Amino acid sequence: xxxxxxxxxxxxxxxxxxxxxxxxxxxxxxxxxxxxxxxxxxxxxxxxxxxxxxxxxxxxxxxxxxxxxxxxxxxxxxxxxxxxxxxxxxxxxxxxxxxxxxxxxxxxxxxxxxxxxxxxxxxxxxxxxxxxx
Numbered sequence: 001x002x003x004x005x006x007x008x009x010x011x012x013x014x015x016x017x018x019x020x021x022x023x024x025x026x027x028x029x030x031x032x033x034x035x036x037x038x039x040x041x042x043x044x045x046x047x048x049x050x051x052x053x054x055x056x057x058x059x060x061x062x063x064x065x066x067x068x069x070x071x072x073x074x075x076x077x078x079x080x081x082x083x084x085x086x087x088x089x090x091x092x093x094x095x096x097x098x099x100x101x102x103x104x105x106x107x108x109x110x111x112x113x114x115x116x117x118x119x120x121x122x123x124x125x126x127x128x129x130x131x132x133x
Contacts, residue, residue: 009083015057035121037109047100053093060107081122092130
């Protein structure tokens with residue numbers, strides 16, 4: 001990945017494909033890690049080498065926060081933490097150009113956390129994912 005794009009999170013890096021999301025949650029090839037208050041569900045997929053090597057999705061259930069303002073804040077915190085630390089995962093994926101990873105971060109708790117603690121948990125999850133790939 002180029003140095004100029006190392007700390008960006010573009011549209012192509014967001015997981016939007018309904019088919020991929022269904023495969024991630026219903027497929028047998030996905031794995032899950034937890035670092036409270038986050039859970040990461042991830043799966044390695046075949047790639048043609050054209051698109052990004054890591055795609056991500058953030059889910060904050062309405063059960064946790066009834067107000068959209070709080071849900072959006074948590075999503076922003078997780079996306080920002082991922083944007084800053086995704087190179088931990090992309091460095092592991094640099095050797096394999098025919099594989100890509102899709103990741104879904106799911107919020108588990110009903111209270112807000114500071115951005116620093118959310119970033120620490122995302123960082124922890126990304127390091128553990130990198131070790132298992």
